[in-house]
Amino acid sequence: MTTRRNALKSLGLATLAIPSLAATIDSAPALPRTNDPQYWKKIRNQFMLANNSVFFNPGTVGVMPKVVVNKMTDYVKYLATHVADWAYKDDNKEEFISGYNNLLGLRTKVGKLINAQATEIAMTDNVTHGISYLANGITLQAGDEVLTTNQEHPGGRGGWLVKEKRFGVLFKEVAIGKPVKNADEVYQQIVNAFTPKTKVLMISHLISGSGAILPVKEICAEASKRGIFTILDGAQTIGHIKVDVKDIGCDAYVGCFHKWVGAPHGTGFMYVRQDKMKEIWTTVASARWDNHEDEGFRFTQRGTGNFAVLKGLDAALDFIFEIGTEKVYNRIKFLGERLRKGLKQNPKVKIFSPADESLCAGITVYNIEGMTGSKLQDEFWNRGRMRPRASGDVFGVRHCTHIFNSEEEIDKALAIVKTLTS
Numbered sequence: 001m002t003t004r005r006n007a008l009k010s011l012g013l014a015t016l017a018i019p020s021l022a023a024t025i026d027s028a029p030a031l032p033r034t035n036d037p038q039y040w041k042k043i044r045n046q047f048m049l050a051n052n053s054v055f056f057n058p059g060t061v062g063v064m065p066k067v068v069v070n071k072m073t074d075y076v077k078y079l080a081t082h083v084a085d086w087a088y089k090d091d092n093k094e095e096f097i098s099g100y101n102n103l104l105g106l107r108t109k110v111g112k113l114i115n116a117q118a119t120e121i122a123m124t125d126n127v128t129h130g131i132s133y134l135a136n137g138i139t140l141q142a143g144d145e146v147l148t149t150n151q152e153h154p155g156g157r158g159g160w161l162v163k164e165k166r167f168g169v170l171f172k173e174v175a176i177g178k179p180v181k182n183a184d185e186v187y188q189q190i191v192n193a194f195t196p197k198t199k200v201l202m203i204s205h206l207i208s209g210s211g212a213i214l215p216v217k218e219i220c221a222e223a224s225k226r227g228i229f230t231i232l233d234g235a236q237t238i239g240h241i242k243v244d245v246k247d248i249g250c251d252a253y254v255g256c257f258h259k260w261v262g263a264p265h266g267t268g269f270m271y272v273r274q275d276k277m278k279e280i281w282t283t284v285a286s287a288r289w290d291n292h293e294d295e296g297f298r299f300t301q302r303g304t305g306n307f308a309v310l311k312g313l314d315a316a317l318d319f320i321f322e323i324g325t326e327k328v329y330n331r332i333k334f335l336g337e338r339l340r341k342g343l344k345q346n347p348k349v350k351i352f353s354p355a356d357e358s359l360c361a362g363i364t365v366y367n368i369e370g371m372t373g374s375k376l377q378d379e380f381w382n383r384g385r386m387r388p389r390a391s392g393d394v395f396g397v398r399h400c401t402h403i404f405n406s407e408e409e410i411d412k413a414l415a416i417v418k419t420l421t422s
């Protein structure tokens with residue numbers, strides 16, 4: 001458990017005695033022992049989530065553990081009380097204002113999560129910002145092609161559509177399966193769409209509308225051979241499945257923390273390989289717009305932001321590191337697999353996530369014969385106060401599982417599906 005002294009130190013308050021603040025920080029309960037049979041139940045108690053409903057939608061926004069809420073609100077109170085202590089001298093040390101600070105500690109932690117160096121990481125507010133920085137910052141000529149799939153989120157597509165309209169760049173979408181059948185098929189579909197004019201590949205690592213994990217390492221390797229700049233949209237992967245950008249070999253990776261990491265809303269990052277970062281023009285420009293000493297800082301410096309939110313992000317990263325990231329990923333997958341196994345036994349359920357379990361983790365997309373997504377979403381709420389998210393008329397619901405969920409919750413959801421199909 002975080003000791004009081006450490007907690008105060010990390011808030012920059014080691015020398016200040018503020019009793020009410022210390023009391024809140026100390027209220028964060030200790031994590032259970034790893035061999036505790038009640039381990040996940042106790043982890044669930046680290047969240048404030050109401051017990052009279054069940055949340056199955058971290059694919060939209062996740063859930064902050066108590067320690068994150070406390071860290072964030074403590075900082076809000078601290079700043080409101082002690083802003084006069086800020087001497088404006090060395091902001092990189094004092095950490096009173098974000099958007100000017102290099103956020104090196106935080107960027108180092110993000111680097112640890114995805115296996116990158118801090119200088120390769122810029123903090124952003126979300127994925128849409130990161131992809132827009134890349135789309136805007138990469139120099140392309142009219143007629144150059146940007147390749148993507150037909151299943152990307154508007155936040156991944158928008159920046160390129162601007163580029164297409166403004167500069168005559170072609171934004172090309174290749175159709176992939178829903179469900180994706182297997183890794184080889186989706187690899188071939190994407191790689192076969194490369195042409196000599198393809199200059200950029202921008203695809204999701206994990207497709208949000210089906211839960212399919214794409215074979216990005218193999219796809220990026222083939223793209224790189226052809227000199228194509230590779231960008232992965234990791235909105236749905238960070239905190240959900242293992243991401244190792246060096247192993248994948250992509251040029252850029254964009255992610256957020258407000259979904260699967262359980263960080264405050266408005267937290268994300270953009271990773272660009274050290275040797276490629278210089279090629280990207282700054283979009284949101286301040287004093288460091290052309291300073292290449294620390295490339296990640298160039299993009300991180302984006303005007304006044306919200307430090308309390310970043311304090312919350314820092315705590316959220318510590319929380320998953322303390323549990324162990326592998327343990328988090330395995331638990332998410334275990335619950336997702338339990339759901340899929342149950343659904344597969346029901347012939348009236350159509351699943352749009354891959355049948356191949358190696359391409360799945362915590363997102364399952366499915367529908368029941370004759371239903372729309374909003375009908376199914378409503379049935380879950382009315383019958384069990386359960387909240388998966390509607391995924392359109394055809395595709396039913398997107399049902400996510402996370403560490404705050406339990407086996408019992410999955411089984412209750414399956415029982416609702418059974419009632420609806422009988």
Ligand SMILES: Cc1ncc(COP(=O)(O)O)c(C=O)c1O
Nearest residue numbers: 126127128153155156208235256
């Ligand atoms: C695949 C994908 N890309 C991008 C986004 C947009 O993310 P953000 O809201 O962090 O910009 C989402 C959000 O759901 C997403 O699922």
